Amino acid sequence: xxxxxxxLRKTWFVxxxxxxxxxxxxxxxxxxxxxxxxxxxxxRESRNRAERLRVLEDRLVALPAEEMVDFRCQWxxxxxxxxxxxxxxxxxxxxGLPGTNGFEYFVSWLISLGxxxxxxxxxxxxxxxxxxxxxxxxxxxQFFFHGHRHxxxxxxxxxxxxxxxxxxxxxxxxxxxxxxxxxxxxALHAYKKATGRDDLYERAESKxxxxxxxxxxxxETEHPASPHGDDWDFxxxxxxxxxxxxxxxxxxxxxxxxxxxxSFSRRRGNAWRWxxxxxxxxxxxxxxxxxxxxx
Numbered sequence: 646x647x648x649x650x651x652x653l654r655k656t657w658f659v660x661x662x663x664x665x666x667x668x669x670x671x672x673x674x675x676x677x678x679x680x681x682x683x684x685x686x687x688x689r690e691s692r693n694r695a696e697r698l699r700v701l702e703d704r705l706v707a708l709p710a711e712e713m714v715d716f717r718c719q720w721x722x723x724x725x726x727x728x729x730x731x732x733x734x735x736x737x738x739x740x741g742l743p744g745t746n747g748f749e750y751f752v753s754w755l756i757s758l759g760x761x762x763x764x765x766x767x768x769x770x771x772x773x774x775x776x777x778x779x780x781x782x783x784x785x786x787q788f789f790f791h792g793h794r795h796x797x798x799x800x801x802x803x804x805x806x807x808x809x810x811x812x813x814x815x816x817x818x819x820x821x822x823x824x825x826x827x828x829x830x831x832a833l834h835a836y837k838k839a840t841g842r843d844d845l846y847e848r849a850e851s852k853x854x855x856x857x858x859x860x861x862x863x864x865e866t867e868h869p870a871s872p873h874g875d876d877w878d879f880x881x882x883x884x885x886x887x888x889x890x891x892x893x894x895x896x897x898x899x900x901x902x903x904x905x906x907x908s909f910s911r912r913r914g915n916a917w918r919w920x921x922x923x924x925x926x927x928x929x930x931x932x933x934x935x936x937x938x939x940x
Contacts, residue, residue: 701828725857729872735774
């Protein structure tokens, strides 16, 4: 490590308080506190995702290679912990994120939110609906449809016409989207830049850190490549209500425009039939009238 790297590393330890917490500046190991320090400092010291990735990579490059390996091990531990069927169902239902890749990138986004947000939902996927960042995304999506919704009566006044005008494909900007794929590659890029090698993942695996991602459902592998917990049908309404009651309650009671419900169903790949809400796929406008007598 050259003198410049040593100065950068010393500055990082002092700025994050690890010296005050009793961690030796020359320690080759990164514990969970050091991991979250890096994740959260990169958020505080940047204005957008591209800048955040640069900040994180710069912090990692200033560390010894062994500590970058430990960062990768910590990342795998956090991602694996959040990789459950219940979390997948919650993200799929709440944010409309389909497929195995979408779930993997969602978990990266969840980690990027920081320790408090992650810890509040990692072992309690039903709490995802209450996460402030998720509530904000749902508000943005509702505003997107309400803000571009125009109504008018037909020429004879017999029925009302609803016109939806979209100025972009998705209501969320790139920096708001609940997927952050590139975040999980920051350590690899930093490791390659610092060492000239690309064996970071192999070194992490040699320490026993085996990632469940990418998900390979139905394929036998040496180490698990699927979410932990019970595999269940996300479209089984009774099972969904049993496992994720707060999520179901929020979807039943929230004032959600029909266009938003249809948007969710299209992004998931199929319709989600909530009790009291009936809507269809394709191009038909769904009927989302709520029959309170059925509750």
